Amino acid sequence: xxxxxxxxxxxxxxxxxxxxxxxxxxxxxxxxxxxxxxxxxxxxxxxxxxxxxxxxxxxxxxxxxxxxxxxxxxxxxxxxxxxxxxxxxxxxxxxxxxxxxxxxxxxxxxxxxxxxxxxxxxxxxxxxxxxxxxxxxxxxxxxxxxxxxxxxxxxxxxxxxxxxxxxxxxxxxxxxxxxxxxxxxxxxxxxxxxxxxxxxxxxxxxxxxxxxxxxxxxxxxxxxxxxxxxxxxxxxxxxxxxxxxxxxxxxxxxxxxxxxxxxxxxxxxxxxxxxxxxxxxxxxxxxxxxxxxxxxxxxxxxxxxxxxxxxxxxxxxxxxxxxxxxxxxxxxxxxxxxxxxxxxxxxxxxxxxxxxxxxxxxxxxxxxxxxxxxxxxxxxxxxxxxxxxxxxxxxxxxxxxxxxx
Amino acid sequence: xxxxxxxxxxxxxxxxxxxxxxxxxxxxxxxxxxxxxxxxxxxxxxxxxxxxxxxxxxxxxxxxxxxxxxxxxxxxxxxxxxxxxxxxxxxxxxxxxxxxxxxxxxxxxxxxxxxxxxxxxxxxxxxxxxxxxxxxxxxxxxxxxxxxxxxxxxxxxxxxxxxxxxxxxxxxxxxxxxxxxxxxxxxxxxxxxxxxxxxxxxxxxxxxxxxxxxxxxxxxxxxxxxxxxxxxxxxxxxxxxxxxxxxxxxxxxxxxxxxxxxxxxxxxxxxxxxxxxxxxxxxxxxxxxxxxxxx
Numbered sequence: 001x002x003x004x005x006x007x008x009x010x011x012x013x014x015x016x017x018x019x020x021x022x023x024x025x026x027x028x029x030x031x032x033x034x035x036x037x038x039x040x041x042x043x044x045x046x047x048x049x050x051x052x053x054x055x056x057x058x059x060x061x062x063x064x065x066x067x068x069x070x071x072x073x074x075x076x077x078x079x080x081x082x083x084x085x086x087x088x089x090x091x092x093x094x095x096x097x098x099x100x101x102x103x104x105x106x107x108x109x110x111x112x113x114x115x116x117x118x119x120x121x122x123x124x125x126x127x128x129x130x131x132x133x134x135x136x137x138x139x140x141x142x143x144x145x146x147x148x149x150x151x152x153x154x155x156x157x158x159x160x161x162x163x164x165x166x167x168x169x170x171x172x173x174x175x176x177x178x179x180x181x182x183x184x185x186x187x188x189x190x191x192x193x194x195x196x197x198x199x200x201x202x203x204x205x206x207x208x209x210x211x212x213x214x215x216x217x218x219x220x221x222x223x224x225x226x227x228x229x230x231x232x233x234x235x236x237x238x239x240x241x242x243x244x245x246x247x248x249x250x251x252x253x254x255x256x257x258x259x260x261x262x263x264x265x266x267x268x269x270x271x272x273x274x275x276x277x278x279x280x281x282x283x284x285x286x287x288x289x290x291x292x293x294x295x296x297x298x299x300x301x302x303x304x305x306x307x308x309x310x311x312x313x314x315x316x317x318x319x320x321x322x323x324x325x326x327x328x329x330x331x332x333x334x335x336x337x338x339x340x341x342x343x344x345x346x347x348x349x350x351x352x353x354x355x356x357x358x359x360x361x362x363x364x365x366x367x368x369x370x371x372x373x374x375x376x377x378x379x380x381x382x383x384x385x386x387x388x389x390x391x392x393x394x395x396x397x398x399x400x401x402x403x404x405x
Numbered sequence: 406x407x408x409x410x411x412x413x414x415x416x417x418x419x420x421x422x423x424x425x426x427x428x429x430x431x432x433x434x435x436x437x438x439x440x441x442x443x444x445x446x447x448x449x450x451x452x453x454x455x456x457x458x459x460x461x462x463x464x465x466x467x468x469x470x471x472x473x474x475x476x477x478x479x480x481x482x483x484x485x486x487x488x489x490x491x492x493x494x495x496x497x498x499x500x501x502x503x504x505x506x507x508x509x510x511x512x513x514x515x516x517x518x519x520x521x522x523x524x525x526x527x528x529x530x531x532x533x534x535x536x537x538x539x540x541x542x543x544x545x546x547x548x549x550x551x552x553x554x555x556x557x558x559x560x561x562x563x564x565x566x567x568x569x570x571x572x573x574x575x576x577x578x579x580x581x582x583x584x585x586x587x588x589x590x591x592x593x594x595x596x597x598x599x600x601x602x603x604x605x606x607x608x609x610x611x612x613x614x615x616x617x618x619x620x621x622x623x624x625x626x627x628x629x630x631x632x633x634x635x636x637x638x639x640x641x642x643x644x645x646x647x648x649x650x651x652x653x654x655x656x657x658x659x660x661x662x663x664x665x666x667x668x669x670x671x672x673x674x675x676x677x678x679x680x681x682x683x684x685x686x687x688x689x690x691x692x693x694x695x696x697x698x699x700x
Contacts, residue, residue, distance in 0.1 A: 111558075242427070301637050308634040313647055315627040319620045320652040320668055331672075332649040340640040
């Protein structure tokens with residue numbers, strides 16, 4: 001926080017967004033901390049707030065806390081290249097690697113991704129989910145056959161490899177490529193996680209899908225066993241760009257990159273255990289990726305519905321919200337009551353992430369109490385993220401963490 | 406009515422039968438005339454005649470079945486596929502339709518939907534539509550037809566169908582006057598009235614100008630998509646509140662067949678006040694609906 005304004009600008013332009021390929025401009029403006037689109041909104045909303053509230057003291061305290069939080073976000077916005085996760089999109093050509101990135105992170109529609117040309121150059125995307133979960137995705141031209149020619153160059157420094165397997169084509173080549181990639185990594189002593197997306201599953205008849213999944217999984221583990229690779233770090237997911245499965249799979253992939261995940265999950269578990277809330281998700285509203293949730297199991301359709309709540313919120317806010325503020329500000333919320341006795345509740349954490357909660361209608365929630373609880377949770381999640389960000393940037397300076405007020 | 410493959414059954418399925426745009430791929434060609442009865446606004450029954458567009462059927466309509474099909478028609482909806490190679494033949498059939506309409510139901514309102522506009526590139530859409538509109542206006546004389554560009558992949562579908570069903574709502578002027586009064590009293594920026602099953606906007610009152618003229622159909626689209634997701638869980642949504650620091654929007658049941666959406670941008674008005682106002686207004690709207698049916 002001792003940087004002058006110019007110092008902060010320099011850091012940002014050097015570190016962020018060194019993309020080789022194209023990158024949508026709108027996406028940048030949401031995440032650029034220096035245009036401060038939301039800080040004005042913050043202070044405006046606080047002014048409104050103070051008109052309603054009877055207790056001014058409480059309000060002033062909240063206002064000063066928000067200002068402090070604002071300063072701390074800007075001060076600590078330094079990417080640390082060493083610890084950042086680097087993902088590599090790998091798989092045969094035409095398997096769907098670029099389409100997935102464009103669909104999730106650039107909001108391209110599924111139909112438009114079919115018109116994308118083959119990727120010829122390596123494209124590096126520096127991405128954030130929420131404000132704090134930063135990672136780099138490398139999108140490379142896929143080989144036509146299972147050859148590892150460029151793999152070494154592409155996979156340098158990767159911490160995770162996202163392997164896209166097109167299940168509508170003959171996938172034996174793809175499996176060979178996967179196994180040889182795992183072997184290569186193992187031989188060179190890199191401890192790399194493989195996330196395999198069994199993609200284009202919409203082209204497979206529903207009853208056959210699970211069968212394909214287990215066939216592929218078995219085949220790969222048998223082949224790896226033969227190379228004497230025990231306990232490889234591989235996960236398999238069934239995905240399609242035409243439904244929610246790709247968001248779900250990518251949510252899990254992003255969660256595996258997050259250092260903050262365990263702490264967040266514990267926090268959310270504590271809240272669901274002690275309040276009437278049934279389930280809580282932390283979701284990035286632009287990518288619709290779930291950053292965390294409490295560990296209670298949930299119906300996939302219900303979690304899909306929670307994603308759709310985000311769509312409803314962003315749709316209606318973009319029509320009726322004033323355009324110069326960000327869509328999600330400190331007074332944002334959305335409640336939807338369903339006929340099956342559930343209430344879906346969306347609340348902001350920061351301008352890009354929201355809390356989505358599911359609660360039962362009959363639990364007779366005291367609204368004011370829930371508001372207080374969620375505000376406390378929001379503050380703690382903000383503090384958690386800040387703490388982790390500070391920890392990683394200040395590690396070398398060996399400074400102790402400033403105390404939380 | 407319209408040529409085979411134009412999109413008539415797909416549109417009908419999306420608006421009235423809760424199909425999603427993707428689901429319409431499963432639909433096959435309509436054989437002869439498919440009649441369906443659709444409940445609209447609770448007590449109105451719309452008798453929809455979806456006429457298969459294959460040539461053999463079309464010939465039949467203008468010959469043997471003429472009386473049956475063209476008598477007592479309130480609304481004729483003709484669907485043109487914008488990519489059709491055979492514009493002359495399309496127009497020929499359209500004119501035959503008009504002739505039969507003049508003969509049997511001269512008071513019918515005529516709507517022409519220029520469909521599958523998503524297949525035209527965005528820059529060209531305005532000009533292509535304007536051309537077709539002019540052509541159809543000329544061909545339809547002395548009758549008047551209202552033209553709309555539509556596509557099942559965006560909100561234009563809802564705009565066209567909103568306008569179509571607006572013609573059929575009883576006592577629509579009384580409804581608008583009541584909405585205006587309501588908006589004045591509760592200081593709302595905008596109030597929309599939706600039909601419950603189709604979520605088409607049947608009436609609205611705007612007290613504060615808004616820059617987006619396509620917002621009604623966008624909202625129909627957003628809510629319809631959400632309803633479809635809910636239906637996967639065998640659930641339906643009952644009410645909704647969306648707010649941030651600059652606006653508050655409430656979607657509540659108004660009468661048993663309509664939903665009302667109230668948009669307020671004054672942040673000092675609390676949610677409870679607005680919800681209470683809506684609850685109290687329900688009685689007025691219900692009475693209005695009953696009166697409309699009686700008349």
